Amino acid sequence: MGLIKRWARMTRKNKTNQNPPREGGNQKQKEAGRANDVANGSILNNEGNTELNEYNEYREVLLRRISKFKDMLFVESPYNALIRDLENWVYSARVISDSNNEWEVKVREILYKIGDKMLQLCKQAREEWFKVHYGELNKLFEELLRSEVRVINDKRLVLRSENLTITINRIKTRKVTIRLVLKGLLGVNIRVPKLFNGYLRRATLSGWVLSDEGRDRGRPMMFTAYTWQALLWALVHGGRIHIRIYAIDINDDGITIIWQLRLGIRG
Incomplete structure (x- = not known):
């Protein structure tokens, strides 16, 4: 399982910048603090409700994040960094040592197979980005600048085009999330041999059920x-x-690719 640990170390955990409400100070200090909070998408009153119009706040957050990562979105692609990491990881998985541990060799072979399929999906998604999603993101961005979109249900700002949906939402009172849901990206079916049996399999599967699995x-x-x-x-x-590949998250600290996995899909 050394390869899994190695990949985990390569992955940086998302962090969110949150500015606590400011107290005290003169009026100019308060106004300066409020402007900074608007830029970070965290204007709140004492009751936890937004002071400003949700649209204006979400608009500022989206504009700031797109501006921050404009090179990754409009010059390169959101997939480049992940493609590089996957290429390095797949190569290391393919290099099988002269180990006498047949189980370890089998695990490496399976991880290589899965990782290589995921790499191909990323490369296909990058091609689709330049063909379709890049242009639609640029169009939605221009509509946002012209204020041609509105908030839905006072909680979500949703921008839609034919193959791209941008959802800006507030979770946990303060945190603002931005997700690009992509249409037109095909997945792959992989037949993975079952290596785990008995108690170890049941215990591991229970761990997934209690955490991220749905x-x-x-x-x-x-x-x-x-x-x-x-x-x-x-x-x-x-x-x-x-x-x-299901979506792309634009966070304060970077861009993240969201995977979706399902068991038992026939193809």
């Missing part, structure tokens, strides 16, 4: 921003696994 039509399913977690989930479950 259900889709009665079958196990998971969304994750961590590629190492997607690899481990597929390895532990075994059987027919469907993997696809």
